[in-house]
Amino acid sequence: MAEYFKLPFSNQQNYIEIKLSQSEGSASTSNASNVNDTEIICCVDISGSMAGSPIHNVCEVLRDIYQRTQKDYRLFTYNTQTNTQRTLKTLSEQPGDLEANGGTSFACIFTAIKDYIVQNSSSKKAITFIFMTDGQDNEPNGPALKKSIDMLRLVLSGMTNSPPITFHVIGFGEVNDQFLNQIRTFGTHHGLFRYSTQSQELQNNFNDMFEYALNIREFTIKFSNNKTYIAHNIDNEIIGFLTDDGDDISTITELTITDDKKTTTNFHLIQMKDVRAIHLLHALNLISPQNEEHVKSIQTYLNTISITNSKNLMERLEVEQLHKEIDQRMMEYRQLFTELKMNQVPERVKLQLSALRHDSLFANAQRKKKLDLRINKNVDYFKKTDISGILQGYKDSITPDTWQMIKEQKQDWVDVYSNDDIYEIMRKSPDNILCLGIRVQRDEEAITNPAKGLKLLHVTNTIISYDSFINAMNVAKNDLQQAQGQFTALNDLYCVAGTLSDERINAVIPLYINDEHMKRIRILEGIWLGYLYTLDSYGYDKQQEVGILKLLFQIIQQRTNTKRQKQILIELEKVCQFIINESQGFKTAEQYGEKTYEKLLNRQVIINQQDYDLCIPLIIAYLKRDLASVLLPVYYEYLRQEYQKKYTKKSVETKQIVQNLVYGCNTKYLTMTVSTSTQSNITTLVPDHIERSFIDYFYDELHTPIQLISENIKNENRTLIIQHKIEMDYIKSFRLPIPDFMKTMLNYCNIDENYIEKYLDYDCLRWELLITFYYLIYSDINISRLQNLPTKENILSVIDGQLQRDKQHVSDYDYSSENVSLISYVALNCKTIICFAGLMRKYCSQRCGPIFTQIFKQLLELYDKDDSITINATKKDKLIALLTNKIKTETGIKPIYHDMECCLPPFEGRINSLRYFIEKNKSNKICLQNHGKLVVNWRSTSLTGYGGRQRKHCYVLCSMS
Secondary structure, eight states, rough: OOEEOOOSSSSSSSEEEEEEEEHHHHHHHHHOGGGGGEEEEEEEEOGGGGGTTHHHHHHHHHHHHHHHHHOOEEEEEEEEEEEEEEEEHHHHHHSSSSOOOEEEEHHHHHHHHHHHHHHHTEEEHHHHHHESSSSOOSTTTEEEEEHHHHHHHHHHTTTTSSSSSEEEEEEEOOHHHHHHHHTTSSSBBBBEEEEEETHHHHHHHHHHHHHHHHHOOOEEEEEEEEEEEEEEEESEEEEEEEEOTTOOOOTTOOOEETTTTOEEEEEEEEOOOSSOOOHHHHHTTOOOOHHHHHHHHHHHHHTTTOTTTTHHHHHHHHHHHHHHHHHHHHHHHHHHHHTTTTOOOOHHHHHHHHTTTTHHHHHHHHHHHHHHHHHHHOOHHHHHSSSHHHHHHHHHTTOOHHHHHHHTTTTBBBBBBTTOOOHHHHHOOSSEEEEEEEEEOOOOOHHHHHHHHHHEEEEEEEEEEEEHHHHHHGGGGGGTTTTTTTTTTTOOOOOEEEESOOEEESEEEEOSSHHHHHHHHHHHHHHHHHHHHSSSSSSOOOOOHOOOOOOOHHHTTTTOHHHHHHHHHHHHHHHHHHHHHOOOHHHHHHSSSSOOOOOOHTTOOTGGGOOOHHHHHHHHHHHHOOOOHHHHHHHHHHHHHHHHSSTTTHHHHHHHHEEEEEOSSSOEEOOOOOOOOOOOOSSSSOOOHHHHHHHHHHHOTTTTOOOOOOOEOOOOOOOOOSSSSHHHHHHHHHHHOOOHHHHHHHHTTTTOTHHHHHHHHHHHHHHHHHIIIIIIIIOOOOGGGGGOOOOOHHHHHHHHHHHHHHEEEEEEOOOOOHHHHHHHHHHHSSSSHHHHHHHHHOOOTOOOSHHHHHHHHHHHHTTSSSSSSOOOSSSHHHHHHHHHTOOTTTTTTEEEEOOOOOOOSSSSSGGHHHHHHHOOOOOOEEEEEOOOOOOOOEHHHHHHHHEEEEEEEEEEEEEEE
């Protein structure tokens, strides 16, 4: 079937859409997916200016293409010479990226392309070259380049009856627009153009171009009056194209199409009677505006299109996405045309405009791919199940009695925009739902953290259907153009009117109303949640289900206690009860969901608890009809959050609080004596049990490592624990007033505001405060250990052991030459950097002394020498770790010393600048030179000419003498 309609705002221009039959579509799919039909050759610039991230990004995307397709496409690389022996497979198998150096000669790559075409002239395959460059020819007007272009064109002129040859072009950085557009016209068929301003864009552009080259098909359309058009298609079901302005096709009744396999099919041409939004947008998507006025006319017409005028749900999703893409592209056109009005137009603007004129063709592929990816990622059953069919099935299964019950709800639930009530809405459509209008403040964090990125500004009594809301919001885009690209500005401009004159709405939440209506809400959850948080129906994430609970709390905060609002709240609560009782998103959410709620009830420490909004567990408990069980845990968690904000890490003040909580404010003492440990003899290479011992000590200083040398512990006084009766006034001083968010829920549920005071357990509060001040504020505790905290019964003895141990461990060692040599030997020969860190922390805790000096000097002196034995941690690793105070462990980067305010002797105040200097300049050599001066060498890279070279520098940091 072939249908047409006239574009309302153009000069007699028509849009023609041809629907292929099922057999033709299947053949098309087979042809398009048969990669043997098209030979794709990537021609990549590897001149010196591509070095670094540009060539890395190109290599990454080419490797990805090979992994996805498992087809060994050819890869031509060029600078001043061309290598035609590479393939995507050989690139994937080599360990590093392509080497980028030298200048640029287009003559050599054009000659290589010409030779390849001649050698394969008898092939029946179409050939597509994806030509990528980031620069200009060494001799842009030289005879060699002119000759190579002339020879290539001569060969191509003789290929008119052969399979098509196409050149697609990707430009990056400082390239010439006119020259690259010339290249894309070299072939027997014109190619497309993409332009990258940043190296990371090269990956997307290569992917887009490759997908297009792999799947594109070309059709020749011939009318009965012999007028001919060329159309390109990747859909494999629909061919759409625009006629020229002024073409009168009202008298034409037939046309023929010839595909790229030379197969011809006849079609009857009729006027389209059911012109829906999808057809209008397909037509607009093909228009390439010529000036700013043309852009304005397209935008004006675009904003009149109602995107809910769709055949089914999936068509509506595509319409919404296509509408957004065209609007964004027109804004880009508008900006570029504005820049073109200036006297001096940068080459970049010309390049961007050229690329934009081809963007709609890529958008078709991108949108189709994005739709599949989003559906696959967010709502997996969308792809596996006929959603429209499910919704229609729900509607068809409604019994007459149920319809009668819905009919009785008519007067309470009416869409203020369409005036349709709940009964009419559910009768007319299987996928429309009735919602409450609200106004929210969205920020960028709403995309990644729904529990924090969305704030309720105003709750209304406006009842509006989802279809009416989406239509009204698209009309409101007339006011959006000045804020394009600014996410937060959408909250002020992108709104529609509510019931009252001063109400503005930019979001909706569905209402339960009845069981049949809720079925729709559940199936469409991904769509309305995605739009609520990101203004994109494909923006769904399961964390948004938890965020909706916070939104309900904010609505409760703003309630007016009118009969109508109470009725609305009941319906909203029913929707949220479904989330906590049945939603897999809530049950499996990594943050803030059911697992976090259960941790709170079980008094486990919530990791990243500063981000956990405590109104969420209150709402969950309220919806579970068990608010009392969570009130005290939420209050304790609130205290924890507040005190973590107030007190600094490892401060003297926090340690004093811990001591007061354990020992009381009036401290008593007990005298005790600690004996001297014995010395162990180490005469061979470091045994594994010693290695393990100091690794364990580094991770947990409660672990006692093997004693390598004599250790004298000074006698100290031990403080007595107050086991039971701590000063009550002191612990009461840590109570904080009940926060407003808790008062809100207490009042809403008619619970006494003094509930916390009545049921507060001061032994439990003492435990909570010790967890907060000792484990979260004062000590450096591994995150994994926070899941195994002491119980209320043993926390005093556990913390007392650690505090007393710290107090006793003022160690004094026997610094004889034998002992110094022994520890130095173990430190230099231990296998792992973690064991080395444990040794340094144990025997050089003050970062000074004879042991530290000996180890540091030996690391410097042996820095350039080969290690005497095969070990994992080299001398260089240990020296860098010591200077930077960082080691890499399985759980991340950790410091050797927690307090680096003391300086590493003999550097005095220069250790910090030394550490920063080494990290910033990526030093590759540190050594002792010229009478004990510490010298750091590094290399900085500067690109000059057509290649790059490295320049060596050195810096004398300080003297050892």
